Amino acid sequence: MPETAGNFLLHQVHNGLAFLQAPLFADTGRIDHAFSTRLGGVSTGYLASLNTAFHVGDADENVLENRRIFFNYFQYDYRTLVSSVQVHGTGIQVFDQTNSGEGAFPAGNRSRCDALVTAVPGVPLTAYSADCQLIYFAYLENKPLVALAHAGWKGTLGNIGGKVIKYLKEHFSVRPERLLIGLGPVVCRSCYLVDKEVAVKFQEAGWSKKPYLERSQATGYYLDLNAINLEQLRRAGVKDHNIAVNCWCTSCSPELFYSYRRDKGSTGRMLGFIALNG
Numbered sequence: 320m321p322e323t324a325g326n327f328l329l330h331q332v333h334n335g336l337a338f339l340q341a342p343l344f345a346d347t348g349r350i351d352h353a354f355s356t357r358l359g360g361v362s363t364g365y366l367a368s369l370n371t372a373f374h375v376g377d378a379d380e381n382v383l384e385n386r387r388i389f390f391n392y393f394q395y396d397y398r399t400l401v402s403s404v405q406v407h408g409t410g411i412q413v414f415d416q417t418n419s420g421e422g423a424f425p426a427g428n429r430s431r432c433d434a435l436v437t438a439v440p441g442v443p444l445t446a447y448s449a450d451c452q453l454i455y456f457a458y459l460e461n462k463p464l465v466a467l468a469h470a471g472w473k474g475t476l477g478n479i480g481g482k483v484i485k486y487l488k489e490h491f492s493v494r495p496e497r498l499l500i501g502l503g504p505v506v507c508r509s510c511y512l513v514d515k516e517v518a519v520k521f522q523e524a525g526w527s528k529k530p531y532l533e534r535s536q537a538t539g540y541y542l543d544l545n546a547i548n549l550e551q552l553r554r555a556g557v558k559d560h561n562i563a564v565n566c567w568c569t570s571c572s573p574e575l576f577y578s579y580r581r582d583k584g585s586t587g588r589m590l591g592f593i594a595l596n597g
């Protein structure tokens with residue numbers, strides 16, 4: 320198997336905050352990025368403690384304070400972050416400084432899309448997940464850009480990773496072989512049993528074999544979102560030495576992550592962000 324470029328590493332900082340970063344991105348010195356954990360925030364109970372999403376039953380002021388704590392560490396103003404309404408689709412939207420703060424507060428308009436792109440430095444793109452995979456993109460050639468995609472089973476089935484790359488080729492003349500990719504934490508195949516209806520959709524799309532899909536001893540099928548997203552990115556022309564692969568399961572690590580599956584729907588959300596710095 321070709322050599323991939325490491326993975327996301329856990330960083331714990333003095334005030335209890337902890338987050339993941341991929342050296343592949345961090346070492347460039349030109350990209351700010353991270354994936355939050357549940358550690359270091361002010362939310363309580365089942366949302367303890369760094370819940371970053373408004374729609375999961377938390378107090379708005381807790382979410383805002385958690386985002387402030389998180390972005391403060393990276394020296395970004397949380398009031399400038401950009402987020403979308405994630406609809407489990409494959410829609411792609413480009414953002415610039417005029418979108419600054421879209422989605423930073425509970426009220427206000429947001430685009431409905433699952434992939435965000437920007438070529439403007441200092442615009443922090445964000446996406447939210449608890450089991451779904453966030454895919455980080457960075458291109459540092461003559462016209463640099465970053466992107467962030469949200470891939471649950473529907474986005475993965477829809478090849479959101481491949482579609483983002485096709486879009487970046489057509490609209491930004493990106494060469495896939497020069498793209499840097501990070502695959503964020505996701506529910507692992509052992510923790511992700513799906514029913515026949517979902518399994519059939521993946522079989523029909525050509526993902527019928529291990530490691531992508533496997534019939535369980537009991538009932539249902541194990542689905543490996545990480546493996547499918549990785550393969551789709553490779554097929555789109557990304558090189559293994561430019562991919563930070565994932566080694567984290569959101570469901571297997573309750574001390575670090577919220578998990579929609581494990582927590583039966585009552586849980587918080589982690590946040591991924593990426594920005595061109597400077």
Ligand SMILES: [Zn+2]
Pocket residue numbers: 506507508509510568569570571
């Ligand atoms: Zn797991």
